[in-house]
Amino acid sequence: MEKVLHSNIRTAARLLLEKHIKSTDLLKTSFIKAKNLKKYNAFITLTENEGTSQAENSLQRFQLDKPKSELDGIPIAIKDNFCTNNIKTTCASKMLENFVPAYNATVYERLQDSGACLVGKTNLDQFAMGAGTVDSIYGPTKNIWGYKEGSEEFYISGGSSGGSAIAVSSGACFGAIGSDTGGSTRNPASYCGLVGLKPTYGLVSRHGLIPLVNSMDVPGILTRTVDDCVSILNAVAGFDEKDSTSLTKPYNKIRLPPFNKLGVQGLRVGIPIEYHSEFLRDEVYDTWNEIANILEKYGAKIKQVSLRHTEFSIVCYSILNQCEVASNMARYDGIEFGLRADNHSSTEKLFATSRSLGFNEVVRNRILTGNYFLLTRNYEKYFNQALKVRRLISNDFDNVWEDVQVLLTPTTLSTAPLYKEFIQKTNRDQCALQDYCTQPANMAGIPAVSIPIKLSKNGLPLSLQVMGKNLSEPMILALAKFIEGIVEFKHFT
Amino acid sequence: MIQLTNMIPFNNFKSIKRCYSTAKSKKWKSVVGLEVHAQIFTESKLFSGSSTKFTSPVNSNVSLFDCSTPGTLPVLNKSCVEAGVLTALALNCNINPVSTFDRKHYFYADMPSGYQITQQRSPLALNGKLAFQVYTPGYHKTPYKTEVKIKQVQLEQDSGKSLHDDDRSLVDLNRAGIPLMELVFEPDLKDGEEAAALIKELTSILQRINTCSCKMEEGALRVDANVSIHQEGEPYGTRTEIKNIGSVRGVAGAVKYEIERQIKVKESGGTITNETRAWDAASKITVAMRDKEELQDYRYMPEPNLPPLHVAVGPFTRGCVNVEELKNKIPELPEETRVRLKNEMGLSSEQAIVLVNDTALLNIFETALEKRKISPKLLANFLINEFNTMLNKLDKEAKDIDTSPKFYGDIVELLENNKINRNTAKYLLGKIIENTKETPLEILQKEDLLQISNEEELKEICAKVIEENEKLVKQYKAGKTKVFKAIMGCVSAKTKGKADMGKCEKLLKDMLN
Incomplete structure (x- = not known):
């Protein structure tokens, strides 16, 4: 059964359909696996009650030969910043440590409707503010790659959706939902050797996702294979009336042909020079080159392009992020939900104490800076200026689509860093470095997918990113699948 | 609450006039501007599906969004947009084809998200104007017409309510997220009576287009007044703001008091400070509100969860509501009614104003006239004098009486045809107000009250x-x-x-x- 867990959704679905295995057994194995792999700290909450009852229902459907979809009976995990009815949703924060929502995020609702079974809620940086899954009140999530039993040292999983990434790469589930604001899904995908999709902004509903930056947040998908990613995307994408920014255009389910029917003949692939950062590690650079050459060999037209404003993306993002954070965090005052401090001397005191107890320093810093940028006297200089720069970055992409159909870039500048090295830099500096290649896609709202290519010399995954214009998921996923077929990345077993 | 439209007993006239003449110092000019928050008359809230019912038990009209549960998102209620556009059209505003929403940040226990969603940068509508009659019987000898410009009309959320006890504070979120229209008027008014007349006119308009109940006692319409004084030829003085005035008479009283207070301060060599004041309706004074913390910076930011609001202006279909379609929905507005009453029915300006100011009374008047030939002037006179005097004695308003409007017509018809005399008419009026079942004719026959004219x-x-x-x-x-x-x-x-x-x-x- 454990082998099934390490296979892909299509294989598992066939085994379930042909009654070789039972949904309940599959999920049970997931829980055993998750518990055995506790040392990686992927999960905040294991949802045995919910998951088991979902698996029992699934089993009944299979007995009647009426599965809901190809996801029926498939164990999945969800990042702990998506609200789940009656299940604690903590955002890895003191503030929401005991928060139990009374509703389901649309993403989870749709997964449930397609028959998927919830294994648990996964670890993240507090309120998704981070790029390492190190700033969690539950401790860091450790990377499964390069992990040495008994050693103090470990590599980070990347973040902020590190818990979701490790849940999938460890084989505790087939897929997991993350969120992606500046790279939070693609970054851990890159470090953990997974496929990580950031869909077009508005394609997947944000209803129930506890926001970081509303104008950039998207639910992301982490899987081991591109096909698995497509299966999950097909279940969660499409208009949701509860999210006014979700796209009204009807979603057509994506069907990718098998690898041997895929080709890249004539595909115009752009290589943006600005992504060749001074901090880009040689191994990543070489991998990038290697894949570009392979694609060219298969008939793709590789073209060097320029996205001139890339270097401003990070500082621009930092301002917009902190402003929206300052605003979004204003609701955590200890009145309606969340942590309430035991200081009732005045309403203001209650607010202040609850907030300083409930938020870590990273969150508090962002709130402070964000509020500074939003002051009337600073608004034009910072926030509005950042909006203008964002427009320029977005225009860069619009212009580049006149030349090429997709962009091929690194996802991260290096392989997963060691924890002890990672924490030498501040959260802010790390985000600036970690999000360098991923963050522009969030500025422009375009879809991007990270694909594992191979292992580095020291045995850590190296990954690349494919970006395309809005709603080009079918194309970038097809290219991802093509690359996947060529490189045959060996997943962790 | 006594409405302006009610007849003020004659012996009160003098005292009011006296106050007026002392208040009005010749050398001082006063400038008044109003900001009105009108709750939109809808079933559900601005961004959630919760009910807006005023009488619901505490904290029962609260959706997950209304208590700002993390992860919930606002979804704009289309009927609020319609109401806003309709109101803006009735106030002759230019509708913005694209308007946007902003977050206005401040911490308060009854503001669960820590910000209010409003329209600061690009409101729903701009630049309107409204002409209206100013006439308080007993205060003004004759009615006069004046005009006020409307700076903007914007949609926004109402806040919840805080209730303070001795040792604790409680929060009721039923009101949180109720749709509001904020109507910002230019400071084109000169005194409290004009301000009150504007509010009355606005009330009649909103009630006619059914976009606000205007029940001030329920807080459905709340008025802030900006008041300043200056000397002729000089720039406007420092203004004070009187917050949350809860009745039409309160508006007149608060503004009048504030003008007098400012004159007194100035004439005794003092200076006016820019401050927020509250109207104490019981003692009829304005008081400075608890030392206002240093100027609040609301840190406005575009609301990222709501796309721009498109309103179709002209022959387009893009947008959630269409201006042309809504234009056709606007019924006769108060000024048009007054003109009709004067020109087609021969009423005096005063009669027309009094009737139009009291929607219920006007409804009685118009229904009573249907399908019969009686003198409209006689009917108006009868309603404005006899009926209103009687209501005053009962401490009631026309809207509190559910007698069939036809009955009033019956009485006036009997009067006009000499079937009864004035005394009997009054007697019958008293009867039908108490007992709404029997027609005047039935009462006449039963009590043998027909006039003896043989x-x-x-x-x-x-x-x-x-x-x-x-x-x-x-x-x-x-x-x-x-x-x-x-x-x-x-x-x-x-x-x-x-x-x-x-x-x-x-x-x-x-x-x-």
């Missing part, structure tokens, strides 16, 4: 009165003509007020001379 019968009665009141007749004949009234009184008493007194007067005079 001349023979009247002659007989008059003869009898002369016979029974020898003394009076003697005095009259001796030249004391004053007693004629007393003799008439006897006739009235004998017929229990039913005699056609006009005829009787003539008959008596003939018989006595």
Whole structure:
């Protein structure tokens, strides 16, 4: 059964359909696996009650030969910043440590409707503010790659959706939902050797996702294979009336042909020079080159392009992020939900104490800076200026689509860093470095997918990113699948 | 609450006038601007599906969004946009084809998200104007017309309510997220009566287009007034803001008090500080609100969860509501009604104003006139004088009475056709207000109240009165003509007020001379 867990959704679905295995057994194995792999700290909450009852229902459907979809009976995990009815949703924060929502995020609702079974809620940086899954009140999530039993040292999983990434790469589930604001899904995908999709902004509903930056947040998908990613995307994408920014255009389910029917003949692939950062590690650079050459060999037209404003993306993002954070965090005052401090001397005191107890320093810093940028006297200089720069970055992409159909870039500048090295830099500096290649896609709202290519010399995954214009998921996923077929990345077993 | 439209007993006239003349110092000019928060009359809230019912138990109209549960998102209620556009059109505003929402940040226990969603940068509508009549019976000799410009109309959320006890504070979120229209008027008014008249006009308009209940007692319409004074030819003075005035008379009173207060401060050498004041309706004064913390910076930011609001202006279909379609939905507005009442029905300006100011009274008037030929002027007179006086005595308003409007028409018809006299008319009026079932005619028949107008019968009665009141007749004949009234009184008493007194007067005079 454990082998099934390490296979892909299509294989598992066939085994379930042909009654070789039972949904309940599959999920049970997931829980055993998750518990055995506790040392990686992927999960905040294991949802045995919910998951088991979902698996029992699934089993009944299979007995009647009426599965809901190809996801029926498939164990999945969800990042702990998506609200789940009656299940604690903590955002890895003191503030929401005991928060139990009374509703389901649309993403989870749709997964449930397609028959998927919830294994648990996964670890993240507090309120998704981070790029390492190190700033969690539950401790860091450790990377499964390069992990040495008994050693103090470990590599980070990347973040902020590190818990979701490790849940999938460890084989505790087939897929997991993350969120992606500046790279939070693609970054851990890159470090953990997974496929990580950031869909077009508005394609997947944000209803129930506890926001970081509303104008950039998207639910992301982490899987081991591109096909698995497509299966999950097909279940969660499409208009949701509860999210006014979700796209009204009807979603057509994506069907990718098998690898041997895929080709890249004539595909115009752009290589943006600005992504060749001074901090880009040689191994990543070489991998990038290697894949570009392979694609060219298969008939793709590789073209060097320029996205001139890339270097401003990070500082621009930092301002917009902190402003929206300052605003979004204003609701955590200890009145309606969340942590309430035991200081009732005045309403203001209650607010202040609850907030300083409930938020870590990273969150508090962002709130402070964000509020500074939003002051009337600073608004034009910072926030509005950042909006203008964002427009320029977005225009860069619009212009580049006149030349090429997709962009091929690194996802991260290096392989997963060691924890002890990672924490030498501040959260802010790390985000600036970690999000360098991923963050522009969030500025422009375009879809991007990270694909594992191979292992580095020291045995850590190296990954690349494919970006395309809005709603080009079918194309970038097809290219991802093509690359996947060529490189045959060996997943962790 | 006594409405302006109600008749003020005559002996009050003088005292009001006296206040007015002392308040109005010749050298000072006062400038008044209003900001009105009107709750939109809808079933559900601005961004959630919760009910807006005023009488619901505490914290029962609260959706997950209303208590700002993390992860919930606003979804704009289309009917609020319609109401906003309709209102803006009725106020002759330019509708913005694209408007946007902003977050206005401040911490308060009854503002669960820590910000209010409003329209600061690009509101729903701009640059309107409204002409209206200013006329407070007893205050102004004659009505006059004035105009106010509307700076903008914006949609925003209402806050919840905080209730403070001695040792604790409680929060009720039923009101949180109720749709509001904020109407910002330019400072084009000169005193409290103009401000009150504007609010009355606005109330009639909003009630007619059904976008706000305007129940000020429920807080459905709340008024902030900006007041400043200056001397002719000089720039405007520092203004103060009076927050949350809860009645039409409150608006008049608060503004008047504030103008007088500012004049007093200035004339005693003081300076006016820019401050927020509250109207104490009981003691009829404005008081500075608890030391306002240093100027709040609301840190406005575009609301990222709501796309720009598109309103179709002109022959387009893009947008969630269409201006042209809504234009056709606008019924006759108060000013149009006043013109119609004057031009088509021959009412005086004063009558037209009083009727239009009281929606319920106007409804009685118009329904009573349907399908019958009575003098509109007589009916208006009867309603404005007799009916309103009676309501005043009962401490009620026209809207509190559910008698069929036709009954008033019946009475005036009987009066006009000489079937009853004025006394009986008043008597019947009192009856139908109390008992809403019986028609005036039924009451007449039951109580035998029809006017006696048969001349023979009247002659007989008059003869009898002369016979029974020898003394009076003697005095009259001796030249004391004053007693004629007393003799008439006897006739009235004998017929229990039913005699056609006009005829009787003539008959008596003939018989006595």
